[in-house]
Amino acid sequence: MDRQMIRDTAGRVLRSDDLAKNEKEAVAEFLRENPTLGNPHMVRCDWCHETTMLFRDEDKGTFTRTPRGWRCTTCNDHAASQEVRF
Ligand SMILES: [Zn+2]
Numbered sequence: 001m002d003r004q005m006i007r008d009t010a011g012r013v014l015r016s017d018d019l020a021k022n023e024k025e026a027v028a029e030f031l032r033e034n035p036t037l038g039n040p041h042m043v044r045c046d047w048c049h050e051t052t053m054l055f056r057d058e059d060k061g062t063f064t065r066t067p068r069g070w071r072c073t074t075c076n077d078h079a080a081s082q083e084v085r086f
Helices: 003-014 021-033
Strands: 041-044 051-054 063-066 069-072 077-083
Touching: 003 021, 003 041, 003 051, 041 069
Parallel strands: none
Antiparallel strands: 041 051, 041 077, 063 069, 069 077
């Protein structure tokens, strides 16, 4: 289990794709065992529609962390984020 697997599973949870029951449970268990990792967030800029799945300690692409979430550096505006819970 690694971050990318969690990101992939989280994306499928958000899209309501069919998941094997044990897939979701495996992620939930891994996150419980690694509480510092936290749940992934779907981060989206309402202006340029850039969308990325990020953990709370990650900057990626156009998104940089702020104390309250992320900022889109392309648009210089706060990005919306949705926590994905397992
Ligand atoms: Zn943007």
